[in-house]
Amino acid sequence: MHDLKPIGILYGPVIISRRGGALRPNSVVNFFVSLYRELGLVGCSSHSGRRSFITQAARNLHRAGCSLRDVQVLAGHRSIETTQRYIDGDTDAQRKLVALL
Known part of the structure; x- marks a missing residue:
């Protein structure tokens, strides 16, 4: 069972890694960098x-x-x-x- 802590009105991690745990902040940043690059969005x-x-x-x-x-x-x-x-x-x-x- 996860140790869920309230985050605003949500409980637990918003983005879950492939291993099932919370994605670390730097991993979220890197995810968006690669996603925006793939989509051709500049300055995002x-x-x-x-x-x-x-x-x-x-x-x-x-x-x-x-x-x-x-x-x-x-x-x-x-x-x-x-x-x-x-x-x-x-x-x-x-x-x-x-x-x-």
């Missing part, structure tokens, strides 16, 4: 994917009735300030928001 990294996920989750949280705290939990951040640093701004969306006011 495991971290850019994480940033994109957090930004998209923050932009769509209202659709699911969520809060930024929920995004923080999914990201596994201890601090909401850390989560906020991951969220990219969108000038066009800011203009649309101001126009609505």
Whole structure:
């Protein structure tokens, strides 16, 4: 039986190695490097994917009735300030928001 620890709302490793254990952080990074290279994606990294996920989750949280705290939990951040640093701004969306006011 696995010794499962809570990770946000998930339990246990998100990515499992071929041997059945948790994939080490460097192995995850290397996996994404090779995957993005194979797909011909330039400038992408495991971290850019994480940033994109957090930004998209923050932009769509209202659709699911969520809060930024929920995004923080999914990201596994201890601090909401850390989560906020991951969220990219969108000038066009800011203009649309101001126009609505």
